[in-house]
Amino acid sequence: MGVMSGYKLTEVGVIPKDWSVKKLGEIGESLIGLTYRPVDVRQHGVLVLRSSNVQHNDLCFEGNVFVEVDVPQRIMVQNGDILVCVRNGSRELIGKCALLDDRANGMTFGAFMAVFRSSHGKLLNQLFQSGIIKRQINEHLGATINQITNKSLNSFYVPLPPTNFERSAIAETLSDVDSLLKSLDHLITKKRNLKQAAMQQLLTGQVRLPGFVGQWSRNELRCLVSTPITDGPHLTPKFYDTGVPFLSVNNLVDNRINLNDLRYISKEDDSIFAKKCKPKRGDVLLGKAASVGKVAIVESDLDFNIWSPIALVRTGNQMTPRFLYYQLLSADCINQIRLLTNSSSQGNIGMGDIKKIQVSYPAIEEQIAISNILADLDAELAKLEARREKTALLKQGMMQELLTGKTRLI
Known part of the structure; x- marks a missing residue:
């Protein structure tokens, strides 16, 4: 060509x-x-x-x-x-x-x-x-x-480029996009700090939402579940190009389930593993090895299973899944998990220790109200992050065009 x-x-x-x-x-x-x-x-x-x-x-x-x-x-x-x-x-x-x-x-x-x-x-x-x-x-x-x-x-x-005018025009155009990216970074940092402050205040009961009174409770995680806390199989199954998605901690990214870089197991193995563990909508997943403390909530009806580095927590009638999800991301639970991890020679957190994690909680109605506020902050943060990612991609395209002269500014 x-x-x-x-x-x-x-x-x-x-x-x-x-x-x-x-x-x-x-x-x-x-x-x-x-x-x-x-x-x-x-x-x-x-x-x-x-x-x-x-x-x-x-x-x-x-x-x-x-x-x-x-x-x-x-x-x-x-x-x-x-x-x-x-x-x-x-x-x-x-x-x-x-x-x-x-x-x-x-x-x-x-x-x-x-x-x-x-x-x-x-x-x-x-x-x-x-x-x-x-x-x-x-x-x-x-x-x-x-x-x-x-x-x-x-x-x-x-x-x-041959002239200072064109060189400056290219630099200034791309610098303007850099300025937009910096302003988005500032907004994202501000929103993250706001969310952290809201979590600290709302998840500890320091600040109560209007209309809610009454004492909070505090209990071990094992007392707040509808089924015993469990994890995936402690063996390495045979993997296939297709089949039932088999998630490990690398699929818990930014406190969400990420379906990139998936492994797959057979339906037969999934049926066997499901006798011990089978995630469903509303379950909370917690990384207990390799990337200890990663958290995600199952928000779809996707048919999948998990490997042993992930623990599965299914809440009972005392706590909503979303509230537990946020509590596991709170400073209180993070500190507990860090202490329990540091006490392990392998840098993991054992199932017995996960069951002993202490969680504070109000009545269900207040849990829902708190979770809704934090979810709204998450949604606003996700919009800003998506806008930043889109702007960064736009800049990459502009650099390819302007720095090679494919698009001229004169």
């Missing part, structure tokens, strides 16, 4: 004929970060930007490290620098970056980071987030060492 008229094939793919391809080293410089000793760390001093200070392609000032040493002026960061993670225990984090602004004044950066300094910072920041540079990073990573060197960084190819 030929190249479209007005375009050319280059090291970075097809771009407009009037665009050029440059190595990063030709349009800027990569700087190595500060090496310091543990004895140099202080409560105050020069803040050393590290990988943890880059989250979602933006600066994050949590878990900061300060040092008291003489830092060469050359590696004091500047407005417009691109901070890049170049070495990390996690391969996926190599290349994550942030464009530095006035918030970073007076700071430096650590030896596992690099700063790329160029007059094209805003555009290059977008290119660092794109597949154009990410592909080259993956090609340069060693088989065993998760690191890219300055030599590698300077050798990466990038496409450049």
Whole structure:
């Protein structure tokens, strides 16, 4: 298939004929970060930007490290620098970056980071987030060492529009989407904090909803179920390409049942396992091994079964499934589960311990009212998260179009 008229094939793919391809080293410089000793760390001093200070392609000032040493002026960061993670225990984090602004004044950066300094910072920041540079990073990573060197960084190819006007237009357009993503992140964080506060107040009885009075009760989980708490089979069945879905803790994602990456068992095995355990709508699932404390509620009539790392809790007439679901996500129950897990040599929580988890609860009517409020907050949070995901996908598409010149802004 030929190249479209007005375009050319280059090291970075097809771009407009009037665009050029440059190595990063030709349009800027990569700087190595500060090496310091543990004895140099202080409560105050020069803040050393590290990988943890880059989250979602933006600066994050949590878990900061300060040092008291003489830092060469050359590696004091500047407005417009691109901070890049170049070495990390996690391969996926190599290349994550942030464009530095006035918030970073007076700071430096650590030896596992690099700063790329160029007059094209805003555009290059977008290119660092794109597949154009990410592909080259993956090609340069060693088989065993998760690191890219300055030599590698300077050798990466990038496409450049011919005029500063077009470069700025592309950078500003994509930066506007970044701003929208940041505002959505802020709203999501705010909504999560609101939900956490509501859970703390409503699930402990600190705040009572209008119209509800009376004492709350507290009991062990084993006293609040209609059938004994159980788990899936403690053996490895034969798996098939189709059949009855067989869930493990990897299918409990963000406190919901996730049907991606499913295993399947035969109907015959399911019939055998069902004598001990067979989930149905309204059951609460709790991760007890590998990912202890993950929680989900069965909200459909899907025919499936569970493996031994998941416990199944079926509430009795003293408690609604939804209220138990939220209680298991509360600070009270999380702390109990953490203590019980820490006491296990294998880092799991046993069935006997699950049965002893203490749960506080009001009358059924108040449980329903509390659950409805928390479910509404969950729904609002899910809408914001879906909007953010859609916006992130939109940005990926825009980057593919704008950074390669497929769509021009002139």
